[in-house]
Amino acid sequence: MNLKKCGNNTLLFVKDDKFKNFKISIAFKTPLDKKVATLNALLVKVLLDGCEKHQTKKEISMYLKKLYGSAMSANSIKKGFAFCPQFEIDAISEKFSGEGMLQKVVDIKSLGELTEEEFEAHKDAIAD
Secondary structure, eight states: OEEEEETTEEEEEOOOTTOSEEEEEEEOOEEOOGGGHHHHHHHHHHHHHOOSSOOSHHHHHHHHHHTTSOEEEEEEEEETTEEEEEEEEEEEOHHHHOTTHHHHHHHTTOOOOOOHHHHHHHHHHHHO
């Protein structure tokens, strides 16, 4: 296990060669606040819906399929008085897939700016 400081965040790396897959998991913890509750719920939905490189769920799904069936998920939970969104990607190890798999997986969610139209569409879906 290896801890690294990245700005105000602490990153945890667990290296284990006995598995054929690896997982990248990003979790946030924010205080519950009525003012940003909708935005927090929106964040989880937006993480799976598209990004600058892969603008639709279908494009993301096709890209993941090319990466030997990699999988991506996002969810959120409430812990005490905190809201905790989490984003995960599972993929096959470079040992079995060849060089560059980690970079390809990280590139899946190169997030561009969310347009006002995209924001409103997600906001309306959550409000319903």
